Amino acid sequence: xxxxxxxxKGSGAQTNPIWPFVPYEFEFDYIAESLDPVATLAGxxxxxxxxxxxxxxxxxxxxxxxxxxxxxVADISPTIVSFVKTQNxxxxxxxxxxxxxxxxxxxxxxxxxxxxxxxxxxxxxKNETSTNINWIPKAxxxxxxNIWTSSGVSAGGDMAHAFMEHLVGDNFTTVTRNIVEWRAAxxxxxxxxxxxxxx
Amino acid sequence: xxxxxxxxKGSGAQTNPIWPFVPYEFEFDYIAESLDPVATLAGxxxxxxxxxxxxxxxxxxxxxxxxxxxxxVADISPTIVSFVKTQNxxxxxxxxxxxxxxxxxxxxxxxxxxxxxxxxxxxxxKNETSTNINWIPKAxxxxxxNIWTSSGVSAGGDMAHAFMEHLVGDNFTTVTRNIVEWRAAxxxxxxxxxxxxxx
Numbered sequence: 001x002x003x004x005x006x007x008x009k010g011s012g013a014q015t016n017p018i019w020p021f022v023p024y025e026f027e028f029d030y031i032a033e034s035l036d037p038v039a040t041l042a043g044x045x046x047x048x049x050x051x052x053x054x055x056x057x058x059x060x061x062x063x064x065x066x067x068x069x070x071x072x073v074a075d076i077s078p079t080i081v082s083f084v085k086t087q088n089x090x091x092x093x094x095x096x097x098x099x100x101x102x103x104x105x106x107x108x109x110x111x112x113x114x115x116x117x118x119x120x121x122x123x124x125x126k127n128e129t130s131t132n133i134n135w136i137p138k139a140x141x142x143x144x145x146n147i148w149t150s151s152g153v154s155a156g157g158d159m160a161h162a163f164m165e166h167l168v169g170d171n172f173t174t175v176t177r178n179i180v181e182w183r184a185a186x187x188x189x190x191x192x193x194x195x196x197x198x199x
Numbered sequence: 200x201x202x203x204x205x206x207x208k209g210s211g212a213q214t215n216p217i218w219p220f221v222p223y224e225f226e227f228d229y230i231a232e233s234l235d236p237v238a239t240l241a242g243x244x245x246x247x248x249x250x251x252x253x254x255x256x257x258x259x260x261x262x263x264x265x266x267x268x269x270x271x272v273a274d275i276s277p278t279i280v281s282f283v284k285t286q287n288x289x290x291x292x293x294x295x296x297x298x299x300x301x302x303x304x305x306x307x308x309x310x311x312x313x314x315x316x317x318x319x320x321x322x323x324x325k326n327e328t329s330t331n332i333n334w335i336p337k338a339x340x341x342x343x344x345n346i347w348t349s350s351g352v353s354a355g356g357d358m359a360h361a362f363m364e365h366l367v368g369d370n371f372t373t374v375t376r377n378i379v380e381w382r383a384a385x386x387x388x389x390x391x392x393x394x395x396x397x398x
Contacts, residue, residue: 003241004241005240005241005242006241008241011240011241012240012268030243037246041204041210041211042202042203042204042205042207042210043204043245044229044245044246044247044248045245045246045248046242046243046244046245046246047236047243047244047245047246048243049243049244069211118378118380119377119380120377120378151380152378152379152380153379153380154356154379154380154381154382155380157353178318178319178391178394178395179317179319179351180351180352180353181317181318181350181351181352181353181354181389181391182353183353183382183384183388183390185382189382190380191382192377192380195377196377
């Protein structure tokens with residue numbers, strides 16, 4: 001998010017002359033079932049900006065589906081799965097981070113696709129989702145059509161970096177990477193598939 | 200934070216048998232001037248858990264001073280600087296991420312120390328802080344006594360990884376790193392000092 005946040009309307013990237021101009025101006029929503037603060041796995045509580053109810057008539061261009069601990073995603077609310085399913089046909093891009101790919105799989109969106117997910121939860125997710133999904137064990141992230149899936153949490157930054165380069169090119173992305181000091185990985189630079197015995 | 204969050208009281212690391220036992224149980228506070236939501240540079244609004252006023256009689260073991268855009272840190276509130284100054288003598292560890300080192304420098308805590316900070320803001324911070332601080336340009340993070348300073352945002356993860364290893368050893372840290380898929384950098388693996396012409 002610290003990478004993609006540079007594409008936000010009103011961000012430093014639009015006012016600081018060290019960034020090249022980009023023809024994008026993102027507005028972000030953080031959507032949850034209610035506006036109550038969300039307790040995170042590690043970090044402060046965060047505030048949703050809208051509820052799923054409030055956006056039922058909105059078609060987003062891009063959605064990013066985050067993950068959570070396996071036991072939480074195993075019992076994920078049908079509201080979230082249904083949101084992904086409803087948004088998908090009109091999306092320009094669908095991104096997932098970590099076990100978020102499990103939610104996307106539950107929404108039926110990964111049928112016949114290449115995808116990846118958190119390596120610690122890889123076997124369980126592969127076993128509990130459609131056999132028609134081609135789960136790739138060794139990858140920081142996968143792209144299949146307009147669907148981008150990334151591996152465990154930190155791999156989300158590498159996917160965000162590659163996604164930004166895809167959207168706005170290398171000039172802007174290099175400045176952003178150098179400011180947040182992101183050591184961007186190549187797509188196959190994934191030691192964790194091996195660490196979890198998946199390759 | 201996703202790394203250090205595994206040391207939190209009640210976190211998965213205490214209940215999931217894949218993690219080795221550690222004799223630590225952290226409780227985190229997120230301290231701000233008021234309990235109002237904090238707008239972040241890139242991401243949702245976050246909720247402080249306590250105000251500086253509420254913790255004026257508390258001595259923490261560890262504080263982590265985050266950064267912000269240069270223009271914000273240049274005008275940083277005296278309350279924050281004073282909090283760092285007051286906490287410092289009783290701290291076991293003081294950590295900073297990104298331009299957070301600028302705040303720590305303003306509190307007088309880095310006199311005679313080695314420290315590092317965000318490379319995009321490095322020259323400005325070096326010029327506007329005490330000449331008695333030994334700012335190190337090429338480093339993901341620096342350790343001097345009980346003071347740990349890291350470079351721009353993403354380098355904070357590498358410092359957190361090294362700090363966890365220092366606290367609880369390699370067994371626990373390896374499990375945590377493999378779950379969040381953190382590609383941990385060596386301390387000197389810093390391409391950004393060069394990118395900003397600092398070495």
